[in-house]
Amino acid sequence: MTSPHFPHTDTPSAQLAGVSLSYAEGASVLNGLDWQLLPGQVVGLLGRNGAGKTTLLETLLGLREPQSGSVKVFGQDATRRDDATRARIGYVPQQNDLFQGFTAAQLLAYFRSFYPRWNEARVEGLLSRWEIPRDRPIRKLSGGQQQRLSIIRALAHEPDLLVLDEPVASLDPVGRRDFLRELVDQVLDRGTTVVFSTHILSDLERVAFNLAFLSRGRIALQAPLDELLEQVRAFTGSVTEMASLMARLGAQPLKRTPLEAGRERVLARLPANAALPAGVAADRVNLDDLFAELT
């Protein structure tokens, strides 16, 4: 779904095709993965711990090179980017890489000198609102403050693609709510493409419009969250019953879990506006269930 801000753009912000990556020890992390991000999308990347979310995001940013496949951001190959494209990308890593000896003010001045666009008003506003001391060395700030500073640094140069890797892990609920509001601002004002991975599903439900599920090295499913909540149902019955039911409803099975005595539980996605016939037991699912089943 394209954003109202870029209704005419179909060229993806980012595109990964056939990406495969293995660690040095031989463990395969990404397995012929295809993924596309359209401008203005806010995508939540869901996956279990160790599934490779961070690796995927790093590959997207060009910080890791896959063994095969292509990674393009704004039409350019991820490892051969020019400066103009670099200025359009913002990144908040899971573990911040801020210079510990600098103060917040010095750090922001340092990065400001490299970026053509820099929203000083927003930086000042966030520093005040989040009460981050400007003149104390960063190593003396708490973990939450450092993470907030990392977020400010990424938002300051008004990127068109914002990549966030568990950005709110060390923030309290108020901090998370503030952060989400900032994110909403980015989306409203600039139509930024946002992709973020987090375990805090309630945050994801609010802000992410699309979800991508990473499972076994591939994007198992990418769909708007609302559609998933409305169309995915859990059906229970014997194997044969399920087969005929799926055919009748034209449903797309997403996951089958065998139960005892030849029965199974099928998680399936009904076509849009499908009506459930009477007498068919179908449970609705929430995001926690989707996460547990699809990742």
Added chain:
Amino acid sequence: MDPTHFVHINTGSPEPIYRQLIEQVKRRVAAGQLKAGDEIPSVRELAQALAVHPMTISKAYSQLEADGVLERRRGLSMVVAAQHRRAQPTADRVELLRPTLEKAAAEARQLELSSAQVLQLFKTLLDEQAP
């Protein structure tokens, strides 16, 4: 109208956020809390206040407009549509309770309870809450 308290979002429920918005606005209009001509927060305000994707708000508003609950004014914020001058008649309001009661009925069937038992419980609860 304070956007933060306009609606209440319940994360973790199987109901998408936009649908929760739609249902809540409809209920408030039906109960007369929102009357014809009342301004409602803009997409931007509400998205900011609730920290929700603006497209979600926009989708809810569009649906409410299609259902005739809200009206779009040119250049101004959206308002409650003209025909909701006063609270809806009781019959229509009762219909709004249908989804919740359907769920309760389904659960009662699963528990294999008789109608008499269920109605008894419902009456007790209603009497408790009545001021």
Added chain:
Amino acid sequence: MTASFNQILLAAWRQSNTDSSRWFRTVFYSVLAVGLAVVLWFIPVMQLRIALVCAVLVFALFGLWVMLLANLLEQNHPVNARLVPGHLRRLRQAALVGWLLISGTQGTLVWLALAGKVPLAPLLLAAAAAGAGVGWSQRHWLWAIVLYMGPSLIVPLHLHERLAPLWHALVELWQLQPWAWLALSLAMLGVLLMRVFGSGDDTHRAQHQARERLLKAARDSAVGNRAGIASLGGAGEWFAWPVEALAARWLFRLLARAQPTPASVMARAELALHGLQHWLRHALTLGLMLLGVGLGGALAIGLLSDHANQALVAATPGFAFTFALIGCMPAFALRNMLWHTRREQALLVLLPGMPQGAALNRAVAFVQLRHFLLAWGVTTLLLGGLVALTDMPSLLSLSIAALPLGVLNLTQSPATMRAPTQWTASRPVLAFLLACAVLWGLCAFMNALIWPLMAASVLLSAALLASRWPRLSLAPSALPAGRLA
């Protein structure tokens, strides 16, 4: 454009400021300047004065270059290289400009010092090459070894004779067009220098991580938390393999024979308390060092047969000093290790069988003193052997100085210790060095003094121990260390 350039240099300046205290550095440099002025006063010949000033400046510039490059490399984070526009380019530019300016100045200074007797161009080339070599050794510490030891192999391997014709040919070629050759060489060296900065790919990331680990180990060891050779990365781990293997064996042996007696419990606790300073590792390190020196000595005798004896005698003080320092390191290191393992201590004191209160104080002090005294004994014996071989009794002053200092250090109550900083961690070592210097001077003055001094040291240590031991029992419980600071 210049803003980002300034920011990079500013960052380098800032980072160098935080690593060591400003007070210490101003004192150091003022002392140096005053000392230099004094020395200059005493030199009559103008040319010599110029030469001395130039030499000092050259070294100072060298230090500046090393610092600048180290700080630029620290800014060369793989994420920044990939994501921040123009970051890598600016770092490379800053390095190039710094390199050209510093090596240019160095070359000119050396030329001035030699009063123009050597032409300028080759001096500039030499300075530039040295600068680039430093650059590469920052990236891989193995290069440092190659560059440092390489030239010293020229004479023993008679390379200067074998390569002489090639050298003469090169010199002739150079003299045809020295400045053109200089420009070309600078261009090539410049390209090499730029390669020192990584562009964010996998190799860069691995190197950056290894470098961060190294820096962290260096910072830790400055406050007494020595990490051992293994933290140096792949090559270091390879060197440390026998020590690690044997240490693991000892651990399993202790665990297999675990008893609830205090002796057994303390033996196991020692592994946690002393960490990488554990007596077994210490002993193995000393052993490996002796082995290495022995092999090196044999190699030296083989290569320099005619000068062997002289060289060995000349090297003995240095070797003895290093050996004594490492051998007596427990005196200084064990106390610091108590601070660095205080979180493990919080768990240790809860274990069944662990002594408590005054018994714990005595047990901890006993374990540390035992380690130190045994190490001291071995060190003294070895020094004695060296004295017998080379007839330099002043060598023993090292162990004379160490004994009372060690006893003093290890009988302080750990509960009230403070976080060691670079200064407080090096204070005991500085005291040791001072005492060594004084005693060495005394012994060199009169050889016979060595025996009374040794006796005095032993008596002093015994007295210290006797007076401080009862006080230890009354002090608050030793572990976790530092909780009452």
